[in-house]
Amino acid sequence: MVDFKVISTKPKYAVRIGKVLSKSPAASGFSTALVYRPDLPEEQKHGSIYFVIDIGSASPLAPDIAYNLIDIIKEEYYRDLALGPAQSFEAALKAANEEFAAIAKEGEKDWIGKTNVTIAVLSGDKLMAVHRGTNELHLWRNGKMMHLSADMYVPGETPRPEETLSNIIEGDLMVGDKIIASTAELLYYFSIDKIKRIIENYPPAEAARELASQLEKDGDVSKTNVIIAEFTVPEMITEDEGIPEDNWIGTTSSDYGRKFAPSHQDNGGNYWGGKTDAEASPTKSEPPADLAASIDAKTNDMAQEIEFTDDDPVAMVSPRRSPLGRLSFPKINVDYNQLGHNLTQITNKARLATKSPQFKKTGNVLMRYLKYAWLVVVAVVDLIFTTTSYWVDQIKKQKNGNRILLISVAVLAVVLVFSTITLANNNTAKISKKTAMDSLDSAIQNRDAAKAALIYEDKAKASELLASAYALAEAATKHDATKILQDIGTQLDEISLVKRYANPRILVDFNTLANQLETSGTKTGAKVTINNFFAVGDDIYSYDTEYNKVYKYNYSKNEAGIINSLVSNEKKIKLASAADNSIVVYTTPPSVYALELADNRMSAANLDTGIWNNAVDLIAYTSKLYFLDPDNNQIWKYQRTADGYTKIAPFFEDNSTISLAGATDFAIDGDMYLLANGVVNKYTLGQKVSFQLQGTPEHTGILGNIKDIYASLDTNGLFVLDADNSRVIAFTKDGNYRKQYVFS
Incomplete structure (x- = not known):
């Protein structure tokens, strides 16, 4: 209540x-x-x-x-x-x-x-x-x-x-x-x-x-x-x-x-x-007759109140204009008596004209005022013209008068041009502000309409209205639209499933392990180098390609440590991927190791060496291993068996119709997604299918340069890392926008 x-x-x-x-x-x-x-x-x-x-x-x-x-x-x-x-x-x-x-x-x-x-x-x-x-x-x-x-x-x-x-x-x-x-x-x-x-x-x-x-x-x-x-x-x-x-x-x-x-x-x-x-609709009634009579009576009274009466008319005399002559400078003699006489003469003519019988014969009060106003305008124009003529006459009488007059005209022209430009700029600014205010008003209206659409649970209509409101508010940001823009942005985020994280807390900093690198026999001033990371259960793992270390962050204990090292002067860790209760490690020169997480023991995997010498990415998916090998225009795969792995096999039976040039990353969720030159392609059963990432909300910006992609059986779609805009965006398996996480 x-x-x-x-x-x-x-x-x-x-x-x-x-x-x-x-x-x-x-x-x-x-x-x-x-x-x-x-x-x-x-x-x-x-x-x-x-x-x-x-x-x-x-x-x-x-x-x-x-x-x-x-x-x-x-x-x-x-x-x-x-x-x-x-x-x-x-x-x-x-x-x-x-x-x-x-x-x-x-x-x-x-x-x-x-x-x-x-x-x-x-x-x-x-x-x-x-x-x-x-x-x-x-x-x-x-x-x-x-x-x-x-x-x-x-x-x-x-x-x-x-x-x-x-x-x-x-x-x-x-x-x-x-x-x-x-x-x-x-x-x-x-x-x-x-x-x-x-x-x-x-x-x-x-x-x-x-x-x-x-x-x-x-x-x-x-x-x-x-x-x-x-x-x-x-x-x-x-x-x-x-x-x-x-x-x-x-x-x-x-x-x-x-x-x-x-x-x-x-x-x-x-x-x-x-x-x-x-x-x-009610029937409209005519105004009462006595009301009309009352209006007429009041009109006549007004006419009588302002009726002009006076003596005989005075003839209109043209004002005297001095002949143009030469001027001397710098001394200018101003005849103020003559100017006063001219002004008085013109004023008297306007006043006397209103007393003429012709003026009195004008029955309509409005017409009388119009005529009076016209006479005043004529008088003012005549006064200006007379005064200007007098000043020009006085200037030309002085020494170098023509030159002075020319300079004066030039100065007046400059002032006139400058004033015109200033007025035009001011007018443009006013128009711009009015346009911005109109845009802001429309933005507010669309925002409130979107709220009503949400009441009706019409998210598509609400999203359309809010997108329009956001664009309108952006056009008015210079005129106090910041608050409404933020309000609309918040509503758009809710509808578009955008979650923003301002100053997210650091979960783990593996740089704290640098001192352990020094004590393990490496050179002084060691620095942890993280190339990738992945989660296994609640724990996070990463690897260091410089020092051949595998790092672990234990979430429940909030502790980070080195769990294993690849002891070799010839081999360097290049890639790694999480598998069931283990981590598969790929090295250069090419070799594959398995790190068992139960006891942190690392051992070489029994694999057919194949021709994946230059793999750029590795995925352990269900019971298979996949190697992305752009140099050979192929993705290689192994099937895990009780004794190790089967012989190497190509993912693409015929790779002559595809190109993996520029490929840097791939992901699997039953289908294969391939990132090459910032574009994501999709393959089903080894065949390329139509696929495009689309529907990213306008107010969050267009999709930037994709740096990484991720998918699994549990994701129900594809996640992409848009590093340019500090966000992770989730798409469906068909490439339609789902939601996003923005970091600032």
Whole structure:
């Protein structure tokens, strides 16, 4: 239960209503929004009821279930007016839940978990509401939006039928509050901030029209139904606000409104919503005649107030302009008396012109002002021209006047060009910022729409919306979009199964074993060199190609140590791979050893020497050994037997059609994956098949240079190491993206 307590300001109230309705023939289920106001005064004191219902079931009984619910709530709420509104509301909800249980008992259960209901009662200054499912219920108060239905929906919830209407919201209202009840689809198209701006700038009816207008442009609206109710006082309500207008989105079928009308015809007219335009739209009335007369009278009074009266007109005299002459510099003699005389003369001409009979004959007040404004403009232009001419005349009279005048013009031209460039740059910056702000606004809207899509468990739609939101937010990063970008990125990570590890702890540092290398007879200043590592059970193993050492990290003891050494002056460890309870070690010159983990004993393996002298990778998979040999364009394999291994055999029966040039790594999980020149190819039963790594989320960046790949019977796909982006990405066996781990 959500409770918000505000002191009531007035005992008498009224409610303004705005409604948006939509229904696409292609959409399954049933959705509507209705307002019920009783006619009887004693019932009116009990309050009015508001319904927003969205049943996502394709059952043909969905409309009947919805309107049956409406009828039961209405009948039970007004049945016993001796009860208080809260008691009546609880009785109505109890009756509705019993009806839901009866419907389920009869075998009609497809609606369970798909019924989204918001029912609100406004009685006096009290709000009582019940909420179930994905619908949205918000309260606007003093410039802030309160999400009343927050945390009331759990994706995948399937409540017991007798508990369908159990999430109660109660609170006190104050004059000016606005309640917005809607289906969740509204947030596909509008962010909460945008809805807030619309209801702040418009009364409910106009806000509903604005929402409908913008939704109409989208063209893909199916089940967006909205009720906007403003809690106010009767003095604020005009006569034409009695019946709310149904703002239908798209082309509405007349059958839709008539087929599913409430069953009780005696009060059918009190239901506002869910009907066609012809049934719901009120007839517009003409303005009263006395109002028009009042407007005319006020217009005449205004005309009389500003009427100009004065003496005879004065002839318009052209201003005197001095003849152009030569100027001397540097001394400039300015005749301020002449300038003042010119200014006074022009001002007087404009003032006297307004007193002329021709000007008075202009009956229209607006035209008089326009003429007056025109005369003022002419006077100002004339003044500027006269003053400029006077200054030019004075300059040219001075010594080197023409040169000074030319320099002055050049300076003015430079200033003009510089000013124009500055204004253009400022304007470009403003346009850029406006574009960025528009992008940010769209990003916020798409982000909120993605949240709504997740409520509907539509991950594909949510991912599409978030990817668009991320791109838009990136375009606005220079204008305070960093926070929203991070928010969208977090949501994208959740949908795309991206796990990020910032500053991951070091599990083991084999460099701590360097001092043991020195004591074992190696040169001073020894440094551990790790070429690869692998896990066997909970322990981690690695090998040192420089010192012929095999290292082990015991996870349970949190200890690292040297478990064996290949004692040889001729052979060097090159590769190793984990097998069952052992590690297979490959050396140069080519030899193979087996390190038994039970006693850390190393012994040479009895293998056919073959021609894998230059193997670049080794895998022990089930009972086989595989050697990647690019030089011979082949992968060699051995089968383990009781006495050792079988003779060497090629993996590719015909390697003339393939190329292993540039191959550096391979992996096996039943199929063979080969990494060559940064590209992963797949082979099944020795034959190359179509394969491509795809679907990596855009916001995490394109796939970089792959350094390593891994697969096994347990991975159910392929893991790749994208070192350029410090991440490991998991793909399915078909190459489709699954998830990723990012390190920073």
